[in-house]
Amino acid sequence: MTESSAPQAQREVVHGWTRVSEHAYTRPLEGWKANVGVVVGKQRALLVDTGAGPEQAQRLLGLVRNLTDLPLVVVNTHAHFDHVYGNAFFADSEAGGAQEIWGHEAAAAWIREHGESQRTEVADLEPQFASAEGSHAQILAPTRTIGSAPQDLDLGGVTATLFHLGRGHTDGDLLVGVDNVVFAGDLVEQGADPAFEGSWPRDWVTALRKLSALRDLYPVVVPGHGEVVGMDVVDDMRATMGQAVRVATTAVQQAATDATKAVPILPYGPEQARALIRRLRATG
Template sequence: MTWTEVAAGVYARRHEELDLTTGLVVGDGACLVIDTRGDRVQGAELKAAVREITPHPWQVVLTHPHFDHYYGTAEFLPCDVWAHEGFRINPGEQATWAEKYRAEGKEDIARAIETTTIAGPTKFFTERAELDVGGRTVVLHHFGPAHSFDDVVVHVPDVDVVFAGDLVEVPEFIEESFGDGDAGSWPQALEALLALEPEVVVPGHGYPVGANFVAAQREILSSGRFTAGWTSPR
């Protein structure tokens, strides 16, 4: 678990659990944390890691409402927490994920999930929002349902970096990616992401890639390899 500076003042951090990738944008006297990991212990670890890079106050943005990306949020409060307006917390999922980890023999993670205080967003947007991160403009986009109904793409235009959340996974999609959202409109969301002309795309899981990798995943989705016409009931 180390930070990679993918552009000036923009960092990605890969985590052993689920190969989750979180992000950090540092401006002049402020920073933005992108996703908060999957339980209170993981959130506290990420918080300490952010402090290795910067002492500045933060805002948080959540790329989508799946537990591994936001259960650590309470560790960062008080602060503004941004998400798409459709973001919803499902209280029943907490016990479900704890049981899953316990069944896998990961008792420490199961207990951490059970004892986590779930905190949700405090700030919402519909299609686009601009944040001032210490003089740097960071743009939040929602390009429609795809991996989830509430995917957020985080664009740092001054260095051409995009944090894609689970719209992009590296090296390849995992089966669990298709249990929520709308796979049929996912290629259009990736097309909109590519229209931002990013030099670096940070995925929700895995290592940073370029636009060509995203284009290849768009083609896989368009081919129908992954139930491309399937839509989950909300």
């Protein structure tokens, strides 16, 4: 994937956070390097994603407090563990103190039904939490949800807009637009293949096209993982994925039993190429 040009240039770094607009900051967390975000208003601050467990969440709160002492509201970009397992910590009035945790309704439903299924993924970073022990061991779904209609959050003098562009990386991807920046969650990946497990590949291509159409509003894109980019990277990702979906769809149709023959000609590593084929089959 190509490096972005203009939006990459000379960003201010504040207490280890990269400032991406007048009110918005981002930084990667340790472990899976998920990019979290903070949007600072006059009355409250918005935290985008909560980390992979309560210990990481506690460290994250310390990092947030280097930027702002304002009360927090939280949003989850999607249901995957490295973005939501800190929810219980942030929801605790004695800890993060967030009164609201926003997410897409499909993400909330997935966390309630399947959130436990990813707990062992974090064993190295969060051994206690992985064993469902210690404080804030609960896997908490968003407490406030949206569907297809966007939701504005007034932070005092600055408004963040939560919106859904259809199914993609998951069926509950939420984006956060503020100033000239959009936090895209894992709908956009920089420096790595898109993660197709659990995804809706055909819809994902469409969602990337819709995102790209917002380039005048949001020329700066914070991906779920990797460097801050411009919409040119979203365009590259969409073109590559569109091509991959076409090739893999043909392979699935022509070789009902062994479409994995297409793995070497797909523009991704073998693991994600296989996941793409699996998901094309599963999602019809």
